[in-house]
Amino acid sequence: MADAGSGSGGGGAYMKREADRDNTFKTFVWNSQTNQFMGRTGASWFKIGVFYIIFYMFLAGFFAVMMTVFYQTLDTNFLPKYTPGGGGSLLRNPAMGFRPLPRQENVESTLIWYKNGDNADIKHWVESLNKFIGPYEGTSEVTSGQHVTDCHEDKLPQENEVCRFEDKWLKGKCQKAESWGFNRESPCIILKLNKMIRWEPDVYTSHDELPSNMPQSLQNIIKDYNSTEGKIPKMIWVSCEGENPADQEYIGPITYYPWQGFPAYYFPYMNTPGYLSPIVAVQFERPMSNVLINIECRAWAKNIVHDRQNRLGLVHFELLKD
Structure with missing residues (x-):
């Protein structure tokens, strides 16, 4: 209870x-x-x-x-506040890039390694260059409302105009139809300068201005222009060499298309719709097989500084053809 x-x-x-x-x-x-x-x-x-x-x-x-x-504080033309030409910017030296880039799993590598005659192995390199060259195909059209015009030293682009650069200017094996030479033991590498708004090259106008560390072969080409035509083309010149004596021995002959440099009339870059950076295709005609070749390509102008440690004004990559 x-x-x-x-x-x-x-x-x-x-x-x-x-x-x-x-x-x-x-x-x-x-x-x-x-x-x-x-x-x-x-x-x-x-x-x-x-x-x-x-x-x-x-x-x-x-x-x-x-x-x-x-x-x-913003520019209606989408230009940054501080630019090389406008002052205040620490970015005064363009960097240079190359294509094709290594596979995604080796994204930090700079090695271009392929098996000669193996179509499956070279497929990545060829398709990478085909994709890169795509925007340069058919540039005679009006692009994004801006007129694409033919330019030369005596005909510079006007406001809201961009200079034409066509893929068909690339010759030799550096063409889409030739698989960029990868199936012919003569691979092509494409070089371009990174876009820097308002940056203009200070080009060489006399062979007396050429720096002493410029490759002698390039100096000879520039001096030939000076003697035969009476003036040097307004150009950001390009040279590619083996980094070491052994690399220079193995690299073989080199040909550049369409010019051995970037014409100055493509600069400055102003973020104009339809603009395409000029490119240089470098054909390595007979590089030694089964040897790792260290290659360094440099851009040359009076206001381009070369610094290997910070990769200023140059680009490094390795080429290995099995």
Whole structure:
């Protein structure tokens, strides 16, 4: 009997606690004695509501003012505030890139390694170059509303014009139809300068200005222009060599298309729609097989600095043909 009474008393106490809890919550939501809703009177809710309305209006206004000030600093032509030609920029030296790039699993590598005569193995390199050259096909059309025009030293592009560069200017085995020479033991590598807005090359105008560390073969080409035509083409010149004496022995003859450099009239780059960077296709005609060849290509102008450690004004890659 005592146990039954105890159990009944315990159940009643539990139900009483639950009822008190319900009453407490209901009182918190609405207290009819003090006319408070969730612990605040109507006047208190009004005051805090007005405070937060004014607070968030101030934040919204401050954000709008800051965005207005920020947009005043932007160029409507999508040009950065600091550029090489506009001052204030530390980026004053263009970098040079090469194609084709190694496979995705070796993305940090600079090794171009393929098996001669193995179409499956060279497929990656050929398709990579085909994809890269795609935008250069059919550039006689009007691109993005901007006129693509033919340029030369006496006919520079006008405002909102871009100079044409066509894939058909590439000759030799450096063509899509020739599989870029990879199936002929004469692989082609494409070089390009990275885009730098407002950067203009300070070109060599006399053979007396040529630096002493410029390869003698390139100096001879520039001097021939100077003697036969009376002037040197306004060009960012390009040279590719083996980095070491052994590499220079194994690299073999080299041919450049369509020029041994980038014509100066393609610069400066101004983010004009339809602009395509000029390219140089380098054909290695007879590189030694089964030998790793270290190659360095340099761009030459008076305002291009060469720095191997920081890869300024040059590009390095290795070529291995099995």
